[in-house]
Amino acid sequence: DGGITQSPKYLFRKEGQNVTLSCEQNLNHDAMYWYRQDPGQGLRLIYYSQIVNDFQKGDIAEGYSVSREKKESFPLTVTSAQKNPTAFYLCASSIALTRRHTEAFFGQGTRLTVV
Amino acid sequence: DAKTTQPPSMDCAEGRAANLPCNHSTISGNEYVYWYRQIHSQGPQYIIHGLKNNETNEMASLIITEDRKSSTLILPHATLRDTAVYYCIVRGDGTASKLTFGTGTRLQVTL
DSSP, X not given: OOOEEEEOSEEEEOTTOOEEEEEEEOXXXXXXEEEEEOXXXXXXXXXXXXXXXXXXXXXXXXXXXXXXXXXXXXXEEEOTTXXXXXXXXXXXXXXXXXXXXXOOEEOOOEEXXXX | OOOOBOOSEEEEETTSOEEEEEEOTTOOTTEEEEEEEEOTTSOOEEEEEESSSOEEOXXXXXXXXXXXXXXXXXXXXXXXXXXXXXXXXXXXXXXTTOXXXXXXXXXXXXX
8 A cells, every 4th residue: 555654653762862753655756744743733844855865944944854865765853953852743745846736645643752 | 825714623513514714815816725634643634625616525625715815614524533633724836735734723523
């Protein structure tokens, strides 16, 4: 079945450690995105990528880094510079960023807790 | 992208129609209205989108006013499984799926 997979579902880390969240899609989508969601809030865009080896900062990129070495994969690293890393992280993909009428498909999310 | 305004919460009895409003008074001519929903602790799910004509699919109907400044998502026969947060998003050409989410409307469907 085609889809977008995030792993792990729950992740715990100690403060000051970097942590990488995985996002894989087998939908052959060009565009991929990372969002952050805090309790009772909407989704905020962290980074997005239109094509392999290219990515752009979203609205809240500080303290995060990404890579897009393969079309299928868009891992997100939460660095120690991110002041409030505890949140629900969602990855999404769509056919192409510049194409009209393209819906985004979301993964099931990773809930990161930093203690 | 135009900003949207939605009520924070709504209730609906199971089996009745749920009508979720959205204001987007600053929408421009090339911007589309999209609706997503998010069931608790899951990723958002696409529902429907439209430009100026009313749209219907297997999940819902979208009614856009003639001046395009507001829209209503209609779930014709709400079930308990429709309990979720519903997001109304306005997106223009060129920004494609760079979706900007607000806080949405929390719909509670009750028996």
